[in-house]
Amino acid sequence: MKGCVRMAQITIAKILECTKGTLLKGEETVVVKGFSVNSNKINNGDMFIPTIGERTNGHKYIDSALNNGAVATLTSEDIKNYIDGKVYIKVNDTLKAFQDIAAYMREQLPLPVVGVTGSVGKTTTKEMIAAALGIGRNTFKTEGNMNSQIGLSMMMTKLEKEHTAAVIEMGVSEPDEMDNLSRIAKPDFYVMTNIGVSHIGQFGSKENILKEKANIINGFEIENSKSFAYDLKDINCLFVNGDDEQLRKIADYKKYLNEKNAEDDNAQNVTAQSSTVEDSIVDEVDCPLSDKTKKALEKTKVITYGIDSKCDFRAVNIMTVKGQVHFDVAYRDKMEHIILNVLGRHNIYNALVAIAVARCFNIKPIDSKIGLFEYEPMAMRGTIEEHKGIKIIDDTYNASPDSMKSGVDVLLAVEGVEKRVAVLADILELGEKSYECHYEVGEYLTKKKIDEVVVIGKEAKAIEEAIKNDKECSIVTHSFDSNEEANAYLDGILGEKVAVLIKGSRGMHTDEIVEHIKSR
DSSP, rough: SSSEEEEEEEEEHHHHHHOOOEESSSSOOOEEEEEEEETTTTOOOOOEOOOOOOSSSGGHHHHHHHOOSSSSEEEEEESOOOTTOEEEESOOHHHHHHHHHHHHHHTTTTOOOEEOSOOOOOOOHHHHHOOOTTTOOOEEEOSSTOOHHHHHHHHHOOOOOSSSSEEEEEEOSSTTOOOHHHHOOOSSSEEEEOOOOOOOHHSSSSHHHHHHHGGGGGGOOOOTTOOOOOOOOOOOEEEEEESSSSHHHHHHHHEEEEEHHHHHHHHHHHHOOSOOOOOOOOOOOOOOHHHHHHHHTTTTTTEEESSSSSSSEEEEEEETTEEEEEEEETTEEEEEEEESSSOOOHHHHHHHHHHHHHHTTOHHHHHHHHHHHHHOOOOTSSSSEEETEEEHHHHOOOOOOOHHHHHHHHHHHOSSSSEEEEEEEEEEEEGHHHHHHHHHHHHHHHHSOOOOEESSSSSHHHHHHHHHHHHOOOOOEEESSHHHHHHHHHHHHOOTTTTEEEEEOOGGGGHHHHHHHHTT
């Protein structure tokens, strides 16, 4: 994550008001021009935020940050020696104080914010939504995947008056984080891509992951929407993947709420004319949401998108032609043709929700179509490059069971090759579900026309085990303990008209394999 970002200016006086902090030294009139959590990445005029983590305490670097150009610092600890001309503000919790500053800065700008969450696909979906909102519009979007408690706050401080909309990535890695992110970003639209097993070791179940991520709708404030630059068709809309088993629960629960409200309205009319009221005929739908989120959902419009299910926005007539994906979006008795220059079924879902959001923004269909056509994936997120006849699918940024399957689908969609090889490393942070999830990936592979599978790491051995246990599967498998061993083997099998997928969790450093192949 980058250490600092630029933003609209804010005074120390206003920061004191936001944080309820105490001015230890310095003047309230000093202007802060940016924020940084990294003492080595300071721009002149920044405020330093010394966060406390598991491995380090940022307070040790306050002097370094100030000497590098910061004009001010927060602190939750006592200061022994002050540097002349610098501002020191004492707060109870430096991260909480920074988040309060970020929330204030977001509140000052009346622009529609789209919050994007989900187990996988957040960054690509964010990028596609920004593309679909139209070329030439000043849409702000999260840099990279700065979606954490610190990263999202950094992004909020970077919003400017010139921005007409913002697409913000919102990620959680443990319980009770999303409510706070929603408080800071105050999104007006919410996108939930899917519910998988990423971070399931921290949450325990998919139901708990759904419950946490659904809290994204809790930060909505109608006052923010009064002076938007866009003529919006709708606001306070939740977009859910209707093909996702967990997210479908939200759509079904919202349908139940609508039917229950209609029944209650009818009952009131009957009561006005009669003393007898019939029992409810609407069966309650079980949905693992918090009471707060269920209450918020009553006022939230739910819009579904998908391929297999009957959804508000549905992809039909899907074809892959010469490295492009063609499909039609069916919605509201309309049909819209979309062409993507990225492969994979998962990217159809990403484009679908981008179109759905764009329609709520009243974006002209042609603008969305052009924006999506020109979209290109970010580095290490499914990019396809050719090197000496080898087609390399670099999907090494991170991995989950679902995204690994999506990567395999892209490998299958690559044209003009005679051999397909999947290089798959450990998927981390799966906890007790690790063996089961890796084995499931292996079972998925047995049904695909892949020639070889190379697994790397202890956990990924379950992928190989599943393939070997299927006696009808002809996939050749190899298992290695390190990237170096895998590279040595790949040197002997990769050549012209071979497509290779490289994917694994970030901690497995599978990008090293991509670089090795390119250096041959």
